[in-house]
Amino acid sequence: MRLQYFHSLFFGWAALVILMACNKGDDPIQPNPDPNWNPTYVSIDQPNWFPAMPAPDLNPTSLEGIALGRRLYYDAALHPEGSFSCSSCHVQSEGFTSNPGGTAVVSHVNLGWYDAFLWNGKIEGGLENIMYFEVNDFFQTDVDRLSVNEVYRGKFFQAFGDSTITRVACSKALAQFVRSMISADAHYDRYKHGNELPTPDEVMGEKIFNSEAGDCFHCHVPPLFTDNSFHNIGLDSVFEGDAVGRFLVSGNDYDKGAFKTPTLRNIALTAPYMHDGRFQTLEEVIDHYNEGVHSSYSLDPIMTKPGKENGLQLSETQKQQLIAFLLSLTDSTYVSNESFSSP
Amino acid sequence: MRLVLLPYLILAVVLFSSCSKDEAPAVSIPVTFQIEHFVDGASLALDSLKYENAAGNLLSISRLSYYLSDFQLIDEADVIWSFPQPYLVDHAHPEDRMIEVGRVPPGQYHLRFLVGLSPSLNQPGSLPNNLRNNEMIWPTMMGGGFHFIKLEGHFLNAEDKPTGFTVHLGTEGFTSPQRPEEVVKIGMDHPVITLRMEVLEWFDTPTLYDLNEGNYSMGDSVLMRQLSNNGRDAFTVLP
Numbered sequence: 001m002r003l004q005y006f007h008s009l010f011f012g013w014a015a016l017v018i019l020m021a022c023n024k025g026d027d028p029i030q031p032n033p034d035p036n037w038n039p040t041y042v043s044i045d046q047p048n049w050f051p052a053m054p055a056p057d058l059n060p061t062s063l064e065g066i067a068l069g070r071r072l073y074y075d076a077a078l079h080p081e082g083s084f085s086c087s088s089c090h091v092q093s094e095g096f097t098s099n100p101g102g103t104a105v106v107s108h109v110n111l112g113w114y115d116a117f118l119w120n121g122k123i124e125g126g127l128e129n130i131m132y133f134e135v136n137d138f139f140q141t142d143v144d145r146l147s148v149n150e151v152y153r154g155k156f157f158q159a160f161g162d163s164t165i166t167r168v169a170c171s172k173a174l175a176q177f178v179r180s181m182i183s184a185d186a187h188y189d190r191y192k193h194g195n196e197l198p199t200p201d202e203v204m205g206e207k208i209f210n211s212e213a214g215d216c217f218h219c220h221v222p223p224l225f226t227d228n229s230f231h232n233i234g235l236d237s238v239f240e241g242d243a244v245g246r247f248l249v250s251g252n253d254y255d256k257g258a259f260k261t262p263t264l265r266n267i268a269l270t271a272p273y274m275h276d277g278r279f280q281t282l283e284e285v286i287d288h289y290n291e292g293v294h295s296s297y298s299l300d301p302i303m304t305k306p307g308k309e310n311g312l313q314l315s316e317t318q319k320q321q322l323i324a325f326l327l328s329l330t331d332s333t334y335v336s337n338e339s340f341s342s343p
Numbered sequence: 344m345r346l347v348l349l350p351y352l353i354l355a356v357v358l359f360s361s362c363s364k365d366e367a368p369a370v371s372i373p374v375t376f377q378i379e380h381f382v383d384g385a386s387l388a389l390d391s392l393k394y395e396n397a398a399g400n401l402l403s404i405s406r407l408s409y410y411l412s413d414f415q416l417i418d419e420a421d422v423i424w425s426f427p428q429p430y431l432v433d434h435a436h437p438e439d440r441m442i443e444v445g446r447v448p449p450g451q452y453h454l455r456f457l458v459g460l461s462p463s464l465n466q467p468g469s470l471p472n473n474l475r476n477n478e479m480i481w482p483t484m485m486g487g488g489f490h491f492i493k494l495e496g497h498f499l500n501a502e503d504k505p506t507g508f509t510v511h512l513g514t515e516g517f518t519s520p521q522r523p524e525e526v527v528k529i530g531m532d533h534p535v536i537t538l539r540m541e542v543l544e545w546f547d548t549p550t551l552y553d554l555n556e557g558n559y560s561m562g563d564s565v566l567m568r569q570l571s572n573n574g575r576d577a578f579t580v581l582p
Contacts, residue, residue: 051477113474210482212562217482227478254390254405254497301405301495301507305559309506 037161039064044112047184049193050223053112059128059172061179064158067343069177071155072170074342078135080142086134086174087342092335095266096181103242104277107270109263109334112179113224119259119275120242121230122249127175135171143167183265183334184223191328192223198328205325208318214289215312216322218302225264225329231300232257234293235274245275256298268330282326286319371446372529374416378432378440379539379581380407387434387542392497392505397547400554402498402508404542408433408479409492413461414444416452416527424452429464431475441535449530458574459491459518485562486514492574494545501555508554510545511561512571519574527580537581544577545570 039062046053059065072078076085089105090096096108103119117123117130135141146152146165153163159176160169190196198206208214210222221227230246232255239247239256246255259275273279279288291311293303307313314322334340380387382394382404392403412429426444433439463469465488470476479489494510512519527536546552550569560566 049472051472051474054474207484210484212485217480221478221480224477228474252390254403295504295506297497297505299507301497301509301558304507304509 034157034161037157039159039161042066044179044182046112046182047189047193047223049189050110050182050184051113053179054115054126056126056128056175056179059175061176062159064155065160065173065176066180067177068155068159069173069175070340071343072174073177077146077149078139078141078170080140080145082145092341093269095269095335096340097270099272099277101277104272104275107263107266108178108181109183109265110224111181113228114226115228116230116260120246120248121260127179128171131171131174131178132168135167135174141167141170143170146170181334181340183331185333186265186329186331188325188328189223189331199324201321201324202328204318205321205323205328208314208322209325212305213312213314213318214322215302215305215308219261219300220264226261228261230255230258230260231302232259232296232298233289234295234299234303235278235288237294237296239296239298243276254298257296258298258300264326265329266331266334268327269335282323283319286314286322290314290319370448372449372531373443373446373534374414374426374529375441375443375535377535377537378411378442379537380434380542381539382542389434390496392499394543396543396552396554398551398553398555400498400546402496402554404494404496406433406435406493406495407542408435409458409494410460410479410489411442411456411458412464413455413457415455416447416529417455418447418450418452427461427464429460429470431479433475447529450528452527452529454521454523454525454527454580456521456578457518458521458577459512459571460489461518462515465489465491465513465515481513488513491518491571494542498554498558500558506558508558509560510570512567512574513561514567517567517571519571519577521575521578523578523580525580525582538578539581540577541579542577545574548573548576 041060041062044053044061073086076082076088078085089098089100090108091098097105099105106117106119111117111127115124115126117133123130123133143165152165156165156169157163159173162169187196191198191202209216209220219227219229219231232245236243236257239245242248244256246258247253249255267282271280273282273285279285289312291313293299293309293311295309387404387407390403390405392401394402394404396402408431410429410431412427414426416424418424424445424447428444430442431439432442459465467483467487470489476489479493481488481490491512492510495508497505497507500506529536546554550573552569552573557563557566557569560570
């Protein structure tokens with residue numbers, strides 16, 4: 001009998017050792033603070049020809065979180081006086097940007113792939129970081145104003161299991177919604193991966209874009225059409241005030257005049273162009289690259305190809321072909337998708 | 344009584360085998376490389392206009408990112424231990440500079456590897472589709488695959504004016520095979536092998552490379568040939 005008892009004890013201990021030794025990599029059990037909280041977790045539906053989207057560590061995406069974020073995005077209640085919402089500047093029909101003058105409004109598209117935000121990249125990290133900046137610093141949201149709304153308290157509970165409304169919770173919900181805002185259904189995507197055919201001008205324009213003739217691809221890397229980096233593209237040769245760009249963040253002299261590479265998706269909808277909105281049309285943008293580049297010690301090395309120090313020297317036909325290609329990046333379904341519209 | 348011991352025997356086997364399915368035999372040692380980027384006997388400092396190459400160009404370096412692949416360790420019996428997988432190394436990402444390529448028995452080896460990607464790896468879609476590999480893509484209409492190396496910076500040109508340079512290599516034939524002369528000792532007392540890139544070697548031997556005569560290599564097969572050949576002795580193995 002004593003031997004049997006010893007066997008039971010020994011094998012129980014052995015089983016525990018095996019389980020502990022083999023489960024180091026497993027997820028810890030998530031505590032569920034309220035049995036009535038039952039969020040519907042989802043994966044972001046990203047196109048298989050896009051690079052893998054970095055996943056947030058502490059803000060799993062749920063239908064309830066996306067829905068709450070969408071509601072907040074369109075609600076002026078984020079502003080202490082209720083004067084404006086995210087959507088006041090990020091207008092869907094304009095590719096989630098607008099033209100209020102001054103610093104150009106960054107287009108909200110495919111931001112889930114970004115790791116630095118704003119033109120000089122002063123907010124680094126993921127969408128939760130930039131959305132916290134927007135809620136906490138830009139809007140300075142009065143959470144008490146939101147908390148008196150019983151509907152909002154219920155929706156925060158559905159999303160996060162807690163009806164207490166905080167700036168952090170607001171930013172998490174906004175991040176989930178913005179992460180879901182993916183544009184991948186432009187004519188370009190369809191002729192690359194679907195049934196549509198490119199026009200001859202689009203074909204030639206893409207060749208210019210993806211070759212040394214235009215050399216656009218180094219910074220506007222397909223399929224996101226950005227490299228998440230910062231470049232001085234020769235807009236100025238003297239840098240003062242906000243024109244110092246990335247230098248404000250890095251303190252690196254070679255970052256003077258460098259700004260974040262904007263995506264070119266929906267570029268036809270997102271005028272004006274450049275960080276300060278100095279160009280009103282795509283023709284003006286191409287003319288800058290073609291013949292208006294200003295030299296400086298911090299000019300990006302990519303912009304210093306021999307014979308092209310002052311511009312690409314494209315012909316009028318090539319410029320029109322390049323513009324035809326850029327127009328193929330317009331995603332009409334993105335700017336009319338009801339999932340991203342005001343709820 | 345012997346039957347009583349049988350369960351213990353089975354348990355011992357389970358304990359020793361249950362968690363080690365992916366492990367190689369106990370006689371093998373992990374091959375771990377620590378990558379260093381050096382200029383003039385010191386670690387590379389980005390964006391410092393203080394380096395001078397063999398042609399006399401005063402230069403700074405703003406970016407150094409490249410692939411290493413096709414590691415081979417040849418033992419004293421001429422057996423080749425191959426580890427073809429690629430590693431992207433970016434000076435701005437310190438975590439890239441420690442790589443474990445596989446395991447081999449302890450001993451002395453000669454080392455071979457590529458700066459760049461072998462033809463089988465240098466294909467669209469051959470590497471994991473993530474942001475960092477995406478940024479290294481070499482457009483299909485220029486040959487396809489990936490940039491093998493992006494070495495970028497600024498220099499003072501012949502008129503003493505600051506300008507940029509880009510060393511971009513890619514497409515078949517422009518890898519830089521490395522065959523360090525030094526013997527690699529792998530054992531428990533040598534857990535990490537240091538591979539040091541002398542960055543300015545890309546501009547020296549066999550071709551004295553003057554940035555005034557070629558500050559932009561992509562698409563120029565003559566410049567790419569000179570640079571890829573110069574890069575063949577960029578790495579040394581430290582004792």
